[in-house]
Amino acid sequence: MKKRVGLLSLVIGLAILGACGKSGDTETVKEVLPLNVELTVAEQAEVGETVKMEALVTYGDENVEDADKVVYEVWEEGKKDDSVMIDSVNEKNGLYTAETSFDHDGLFHIQVHVDARQLHTMPVKEVTIGEGAEHHDDHAEHEHGRTEGFSLHFMKPENAVIEEETELVSHVQIDGQPLENANVRYEVWSDVTGEKHIWIDTEETVAGEYAAAYTFSEIGTYSVKIHVKNDDGLHEHEELTFEVK
Template sequence: MKKKLSAIGLLVGLLVLAACGKAEEADQGSSTEVLPLDVELTVTEQAEIGETVTMEAVVTYGDEKVEDADKVVFEVWEEGKKEDSIMIDAVNEKDGSYTAETTFDHDGLFHIQSHVDAKQLHSMPVKKVTIGHGASAEETHEEGHDDDHGEGHEEGHGAHEHGHTDGFALHFVNPENSTTTAGTELMTHLQIDGKPLEQADVRYEISSEVLGDKHLWVDASETVAGEYTATHTFEKAGSYVVKIHVKNDDGLHEHEEYTVEVK
């Protein structure tokens, strides 16, 4: 009788182990693979003053067209004037493409960058648009020296204006409703050649008239690939300049400035 019970117990144990093995295989088979978010940005690269410039972002996740992106906007700015950029909401064409149009009222070299949030990922390719005769040689020369000063002693001298590194893209998520009563999250997305720029050294330099000559430095941490965040508590209300400094071991050194309003 004991032998019979032992045999039954052994059989039950084997059945339980087999069931666990199948359940584990099922779990492994159902694991979600993280696929790349690809955005193909197409713009009118040459146009005249007042002529319509079309913008289209085709969004795919793996082999699947993304018809329900969380957010798609086009950022437009003139060469050397990123701080004056404008955002244009895209129209969802319901086939994986997102479109918009704009016009320009003077000659110059302009940049158009699509910002796409989908599948908990962010992509931001950029293209150039020449309007009329484009930028003059004198303007291009001045823009190349526009931001060589004001780096601060900790960062050294001679840093160049953003955009000199081919394929580099930066998107700062300007915080809304910043107050002195709570910490403000500073978040920046970085890409190089359409892929997340990882393991970069990112610092936020904060200055303002309310701080006088004082400059504050806040180190950012890479929370996910290509996303760098930090939390800072502004002690006084006012308008602040947040300059984002980006460096890495490959010699990249870029920076961009943004204005943050604190109440």
């Protein structure tokens, strides 16, 4: 009789533990929803005209009113290295706005960088100002050769100092979604290093974010070319500069 009672108690105890384990597992599972950004910009405007930029940020069905960062980046075609960053105004209900204007004809790119819910996204739109850009066959060939929907943002180091580790971070997306499992490498060079090019491998820290740390030993202006490849045949690159003090 005692053996039967003991066995019954053991079975009940295991059942309770199993139920608790399942309940705990259920509570720790958290669904990861997509971070969506609807960027609205006029396709065409005149020189000197105010161009309004609007980004509606949503996470699932929720309007995100507390995004960690919403910043607009604006540059003229072929001059990404001279881009300008413009802070947004939180209009509530998930809407973040900013304004800009242009002092000459050309084709310009407007990209919004959004950090929220531990995710990052960065849709981009084009706006033609006045008569638009003059046609350059070599530049057009490069632009049209880019993979459709591909977007890359290199976070320029703002406080790079010699003899200290500098973090180099890029966000890569395709069709507005993080590009995962890519091979991303930084090719770095400068006048102070002569003809030597430094190759730095990255690690994917979160989906679509590729980071590496490097210690520079010389003060100067450095060029970095970000190379992006994956197993599907994608091969893109973008070149920028940054300062090391």
